[in-house]
Amino acid sequence: MRRPVPGIANFPVASVAEMLGGVPIFSELPDRHLRSLAKELQIQNAEAGRTIVKHGEGGVGFYIVLSGEAEVRKGSRRLATLTPGQFFGEMSLLDGGPRSADVVATQPSVLGVLSRWEFVAFADTHSGVYPAMLKECARRLRETDQKLSE
Numbered sequence: 001m002r003r004p005v006p007g008i009a010n011f012p013v014a015s016v017a018e019m020l021g022g023v024p025i026f027s028e029l030p031d032r033h034l035r036s037l038a039k040e041l042q043i044q045n046a047e048a049g050r051t052i053v054k055h056g057e058g059g060v061g062f063y064i065v066l067s068g069e070a071e072v073r074k075g076s077r078r079l080a081t082l083t084p085g086q087f088f089g090e091m092s093l094l095d096g097g098p099r100s101a102d103v104v105a106t107q108p109s110v111l112g113v114l115s116r117w118e119f120v121a122f123a124d125t126h127s128g129v130y131p132a133m134l135k136e137c138a139r140r141l142r143e144t145d146q147k148l149s150e
Helices: 013-021 031-040 116-125 129-149
Strands: 008-012 042-046 051-053 061-067 070-074 077-082 102-105 109-115
Touching: 008 013, 008 061, 008 109, 013 031, 013 061, 031 109, 031 116, 061 116, 109 116, 116 129
Parallel strands: none
Antiparallel strands: 042 109, 051 102, 061 109, 070 077, 070 102
């Protein structure tokens, strides 16, 4: 029998763990770690039009869209549309730095939220989390460096 994620019976742990496995910083974690991480998520509902995170504010957590849709915006410009399984705020798990854009729900949405302090506690007790994150950070840095040198 599948155990639901606390607070949301519509999102079984296995389904949320699968979504988390699609997040590059978590993609190399074994299934058992992904299931444990899924259990750490808090659930947040966002009505259409609600600003989920605001540009310039301190980043205190990572978000994954479980249902609904949100847009990443910088000023009046739309940068991306996020649908179930997509995510934002992953770098705040490392540094808590300011948000680089607004994220606004465009439909009623359900989000899984992982705070920085919950993540640190998780990573400190599950081997392999930090090396996987560092590998992804290095990949992104190389990609950015390549784009800047073109």
